[in-house]
Amino acid sequence: MMGPVLAACLLIILSTAWISQANEALCKKDGGVCSCNNNKNSVDCSYKKLTAIPSNIPVETTELRLNFNSLSNPLPPKAFHHLSKLTYLSLGENQLQALPIGVFDQLVNLTDLRLNRNQLKSLPPGIFDKLTKLTFLQLTDNKLHSLPEGVFDKLTKLTRLHLLNNQLRNVPHGAFDSLSSISNVQLFGNPWDCTCNGIIYMAKWLKKKADEGLGGVDTAGCEKGGKAVLEITEKDAASDCVSPNTTTAIPIGTMTPASVIYDDIHEIKVPQENFQKFLGYQEPDHLPTQPQCLMSISGYLGLMMSLMLTSAAILYVFHFLKKA
Ligand SMILES: *[C@@H]1O[C@H](CO)[C@@H](O)[C@H](O)[C@H]1NC(C)=O
Numbered sequence: 001m002m003g004p005v006l007a008a009c010l011l012i013i014l015s016t017a018w019i020s021q022a023n024e025a026l027c028k029k030d031g032g033v034c035s036c037n038n039n040k041n042s043v044d045c046s047y048k049k050l051t052a053i054p055s056n057i058p059v060e061t062t063e064l065r066l067n068f069n070s071l072s073n074p075l076p077p078k079a080f081h082h083l084s085k086l087t088y089l090s091l092g093e094n095q096l097q098a099l100p101i102g103v104f105d106q107l108v109n110l111t112d113l114r115l116n117r118n119q120l121k122s123l124p125p126g127i128f129d130k131l132t133k134l135t136f137l138q139l140t141d142n143k144l145h146s147l148p149e150g151v152f153d154k155l156t157k158l159t160r161l162h163l164l165n166n167q168l169r170n171v172p173h174g175a176f177d178s179l180s181s182i183s184n185v186q187l188f189g190n191p192w193d194c195t196c197n198g199i200i201y202m203a204k205w206l207k208k209k210a211d212e213g214l215g216g217v218d219t220a221g222c223e224k225g226g227k228a229v230l231e232i233t234e235k236d237a238a239s240d241c242v243s244p245n246t247t248t249a250i251p252i253g254t255m256t257p258a259s260v261i262y263d264d265i266h267e268i269k270v271p272q273e274n275f276q277k278f279l280g281y282q283e284p285d286h287l288p289t290q291p292q293c294l295m296s297i298s299g300y301l302g303l304m305m306s307l308m309l310t311s312a313a314i315l316y317v318f319h320f321l322k323k324a
């Protein structure tokens with residue numbers, strides 16, 4: 001009596017497992033390190049403890065995830081040069097300290113680039129110059145202390161720019177002038193220096209964009225004094241900056257005791273995390289440990305089992321009632 005029902009259940013379960021395996025199989029071409037979804041041309045190499053980018057990533061790949069690895073050495077300058085079809089690239093959650101000049105130069109169709117949670121201290125000049133289709137640039141949680149002159153000049157399609165939690169004190173004059181599609185900026189967690197005139201360009205740009213309805217204009221707070229950068233006038237920031245040169249790092253210790261800066265960063269961290277949660281950007285703080293994985297797997301199996309038993313019971317009762 002139960003035979004056909006059970007067989008059907010089993011068939012459904014097995015075929016689902018088989019289909020998901022077929023869609024998300026290990027890439028053959030890279031020796032089986034990453035998962036490939038051939039229908040979507042996506043390659044997922046996240047959470048693999050990689051210290052180098054796997055070779056032989058298929059040239060037709062459009063989405064490449066390399067986040068949550070241990071990439072730290074400077075990347076080979078041509079790491080992505082054969083992957084010109086990429087529209088999405090994540091290098092987030094690694095240990096990158098620098099990027100080679102021209103590393104993204106072939107990625108002319110890239111729309112989404114994530115470099116968040118690395119150790120980037122600076123960016124090479126022209127690093128984004130070929131990424132004219134980029135709409136989202138994620139640079140959150142790095143150690144950028146300055147931006148190169150004209151770094152965003154070719155990003156006319158960019159809608160979202162995230163520079164949260166870096167060490168920026170100002171941006172080069174004109175840095176945002178080409179961002180004609182921008183709809184949201186996130187600038188929290190930087191020690192914006194509102195005491196010298198290096199901030200005036202950004203203050204004016206933010207003020208103008210606030211009137212035009214740009215989101216996030218109030219996310220840049222001055223390191224000292226509790227004001228938002230967009231409120232700063234030429235009168236507030238009348239002095240010359242310590243370095244006249246915005247592409248040069250100003251040693252933090254020379255301006256304020258380090259403890260003050262860390263306190264400030266600590267204070268503004270709370271609303272920022274809330275905000276990220278609100279937008280759904282929050283990413284897990286820790287990799288799941290093996291016991292956690294095992295627990296979630298056994299939990300999942302338990303759930304499946306009880307679902308199966310329940311449905312079998314319902315079907316059986318139904319069958320029995322119908323017969324009676
Ligand atoms: C970029 O995208 C366009 C339009 O989809 C396509 O015609 C072109 O071949 C792509 N370029 C590369 C280098 O893949």
Ligand SMILES: *[C@@H]1O[C@H](CO)[C@@H](O)[C@H](O)[C@H]1NC(C)=O
Nearest residue numbers: 149243244245246247248249
């Ligand atoms: C900025 O600083 C760098 C490094 O100290 C120096 O090489 C460069 O000439 C400076 N540029 C200007 C405009 O002062």
